[in-house]
Amino acid sequence: MAKFPENLSAMKGFLSADEGETLYKTAEMASKLGPILEIGSYCGKSTIYLALGCRENNKIVFTIDHHKGSEEHQIGDSFHDTDLVNPQTGEIDSFAEFRKNISSAGVEDNIVPIVAKSTVVANVWQIPLAMVFIDGGHSLQAALTDYRSWSKFLLRGGFLAIHDVFEAPEKGGQAPRAIHDLAINSGLFLPHMEVDSLRVLQRL
Numbered sequence: 061m062a063k064f065p066e067n068l069s070a071m072k073g074f075l076s077a078d079e080g081e082t083l084y085k086t087a088e089m090a091s092k093l094g095p096i097l098e099i100g101s102y103c104g105k106s107t108i109y110l111a112l113g114c115r116e117n118n119k120i121v122f123t124i125d126h127h128k129g130s131e132e133h134q135i136g137d138s139f140h141d142t143d144l145v146n147p148q149t150g151e152i153d154s155f156a157e158f159r160k161n162i163s164s165a166g167v168e169d170n171i172v173p174i175v176a177k178s179t180v181v182a183n184v185w186q187i188p189l190a191m192v193f194i195d196g197g198h199s200l201q202a203a204l205t206d207y208r209s210w211s212k213f214l215l216r217g218g219f220l221a222i223h224d225v226f227e228a229p230e231k232g233g234q235a236p237r238a239i240h241d242l243a244i245n246s247g248l249f250l251p252h253m254e255v256d257s258l259r260v261l262q263r264l
């Protein structure tokens with residue numbers, strides 16, 4: 061088991077420590093099969109857990125984010141963070157914080173950041189994946205698009221992880237749950253792990 065960087069739990073992000081540890085363990089297992097891809101790097105917290113798992117096998121995680129924030133990160137919204145506003149543009153830009161964090165965690169050689177919209181990358185993607193972690197846009201359309209665009213690249217035996225899956229609508233938005241249910245009902249995935257709002261499924 062890796063020793064997690066001391067400042068990891070204090071980094072900006074939305075994962076619990078138990079969810080982070082589960083991402084690490086799944087990435088450690090999956091990266092023996094092939095590369096890992098994350099949608100939604102934000103400030104790098106989840107990326108670092110995934111990269112630490114990859115590092116055990118000398119592998120990498122691709123992580124996609126346009127770094128302009130999701131709907132809920134915009135000015136006036138519930139998860140807006142004023143520290144992430146670029147003073148030159150007046151808009152959210154999480155890339156500088158992401159770079160600072162992955163450098164301080166010492167995992168730059170295990171991470172390939174892709175600064176783009178998820179769909180732009182998916183349209184040209186050709187590499188089979190051992191793990192896909194979906195934590196990008198949380199609207200129904202964004203979550204469905206990510207599920208449809210990326211789950212098809214999973215190798216048999218690979219893992220699909222989805223964050224913010226809430227059974228009760230009062231606990232949180234239902235889009236991640238909708239794609240989780242879609243994956244289960246497709247008959248192509250079995251539940252593997254469940255920690256807080258993180259669900260990990262295995263591709264049959």
Ligand SMILES: C[S@@+](CC[C@H](N)C(=O)[O-])C[C@H]1O[C@@H](n2cnc3c(N)ncnc32)[C@H](O)[C@@H]1O
Binds near residue numbers: 099198
């Ligand atoms: C909930 S945050 C990710 C949190 C991160 N996984 C963590 O646990 O630390 C969602 C991120 O997805 C990004 N995002 C939203 N829609 C996107 C899209 N269509 N393409 C690329 N990135 C997107 C946002 O910029 C935001 O940084």
